[in-house]
Amino acid sequence: MTQIHTSKLFWASCLALLVTSLSFGIRAGMMNQLAIDFHLSATQLGTITATAFWGFPLAIVIGGFIVDLIGMKRLLVMAFIFHLVGIALTIFAQGYWTLFFSTLLIGIANGTVEAACNPLIATLYPNNKTTRLNYFHLWFPGGIVIGTLLVTLFIYLGLGWKLQVAMMIIPTLVYGYLFSKLDFPVTERVSSGYTSSDMYKAVLSPLFIFMFVCMFGTAITELFTGQWIGLLLKNVTDNAILLLTLTTGIMVIGRGFAEPVVHRLAPQGVLLLSAIFAAAGLYMLSTFSGNSVFFAAIIFGIGVCYFWPTMIGFVAENIPKSGALGLNLMGGAGMFAVSIYTIFMGSFYDNLIVKHLPDGTTLESATTATENSSAALALAEAKNLAGPEVLQATLVIPIVLIIAFGGLVIYMRSRNKQSVNSDSYQRA
Template identity: 70%
Template sequence: MTQGIQRSSLFWASCLALLVTSLSFGIRAGILERLGTEFNLSTEELGVIASTVFLGFPLAVIIGGFLVDIIGMKRLLILAFAFHLLAIILTIFANGYWTLLISTLLIGIANGTVEAACNPLVATIYPENKTTKLNHFHLWFPGGIVIGTLIVMGFDELGLGWQAQMATMLVPTVIYGFLFSRLSFPVTERVASGVSTADMYKAVASPLFIFMFLCMFGTAITELFTNQWVGLLLGNVIDNALLLLTITTGIMVIGRAFAEPIVHRFAPQGVLLASAIVAAIGLYLMATTSGNMLLVAALLFGIGVCYFWPTMIGFVAENIPKSGAVGLNLMGGAGMFAVFVYTYFMGGNYDKIVLKNLPAGADLKAYQAATAGSTEAVAFANARLVAGPEVIKTTLIIPIILIVAFAGLVFYMKGRKKETLS
């Protein structure tokens, strides 16, 4: 299938494109609170802006999933490059709520278009080792978040503003756009293997696919909501909340790099069950501890969420292969849409918790804009000290549900294996 195709070049160009999507998460997570201050935005407004990336992503990844077999992966990736370029430039020149909202939506569309093409591309060029190579590909997502947070911290030390931090994304964007424009692409695995469109839709409607589709809501929220909001939620609990994100994503990079022996030893469903257990422990510690114990919590949380996204997609690619690119992209779209909805509501919920811990009738924006050291500023900081862990406690319910779901999946797959062998 891949004879004559520049497999290694395609894989590394895909990794570079994913690096751009993750840089957008890492840098935006680092500057989110600053944008709120500079443009006088409430946490609810920041929540709407942050959640918009998770709306653009599923729209692009689902539409792209239906188009990829028709127009090809190359054209989709050229579109992703154009959207990334436009989104980054618009963010750099943003002047308020609406420009930030539109640029974030475009970032989400670009990110979704990358995954719409690259997930089936990796599964196509590595048919013998899908879950492992998808983990290797997706290590660039936490890797880019690590790089993004380091850029934020380093540029802050140098006194360079958030616009300069966003501008760093232009370099890998231009490079991946150039590389993809010059490379040859295969057709998707489903097209190459001759699976009909009717069989593809039948696979997507199967009970196992629907189960994994629903579980993707929970795995995506657990990982992406927490990582995107950790600076905001725990900024008043620890001096440098971005350090938590750096630890979490750093562990994710290492874990995904060494995914092969773990996936082969425990099978995708076993990895997912263990991941849900460790992620729940990490979230619990994040919500109930402080100081150095938060670093331990971030470490455990990183181990827990490390394999969620690529292993969910890899499970579908291996066990429901007839679902094709549409199946893989529906999984990605489901995850990001769930994060969009959850982030949207959690922004408002966070503000409600803060208001509940302020004097009756308090004006939230007035307290947010209060001069540092004033009575209002101290009260606002104390209210945030309560709100962040409360939101994390709410989120903890999700991996607990996943533990039960994935335990059931382990037993189901054991039964299916016995039926196959008998």
């Protein structure tokens, strides 16, 4: 009989997620340098960034369908291979298409990690799913904090972005080794005896479909803003990348103290308050300037802190028959929405910049203009105006989520009351 080392599997999962988040944090910090080195437009940068979000849902959805068949361990071996190849291709990138495919591979690796680890955490901690998923997912913002601080340090030391990317190889090798040595349990759905038919019925239920659609909004609010905050606000503050560090630092602290928050408010209550704070923070980020932007980043960080793990935790607790497929469809929905939104907003950002350029100045001429020329100064001013406008357009999403999660709180209160009344009737 194999022995399941719960704590070792949990910490190995956290390390795998750390690699996933490092890829986000380091890429967010080197976006401007990639644009300079490879002469990329905002639209091209948006497409490269989006490939990570394409690979993620592709891997996580496919993983959701096959994880019960091939096991979580084999999925994580695949993630390890994809991470190594993607990192190597990024280091030796020669232009747009190399960056495109290397980022796609890293996205596939990231999705495969979550395809295995989300159901693994739910299986390891069946009585404390949402809290443990928050603990696990604190390593996502934690890795972004580490990644952005590494970028800041390496830039200060004059070290290039290739060395920054190479740093990801170390935790990748460690998590690959750990998972190769550990035994894994079967998924919770399999151990609970729920059939595949039960699983497919669960993911077609109205409550699951509602949460699936809401995942679009929560993921865009958190991840699009996080990936683009340095680019959009670099002319509003001299330390734009540190805004991402501050926001994700708040997320690490919040997820670390998830247990009392989740137990007091329940997952649906946490989601409602998160949407309120996210909307307020996004509005502040788009209107404040100077050092006050850092206060806005704190409010926004509080808002998006619990979104991703609590959405998954809600499904794990309230729709358990959906199994690993349900959890992975949620993650896939989020990343797919971000990929589409990122491409759209990259083009939208370029158009806003053009709108704010002087008559007769094209984006191409302004981008290639010499430093301190009138065209270059005009471009900087146009970006200064366009960045906050992108955030203001995104503000609509968390406002809609406030209404949606307000309805969810009312629905769950009614459902829980009916459940209590039914239990009381049966006892009588």
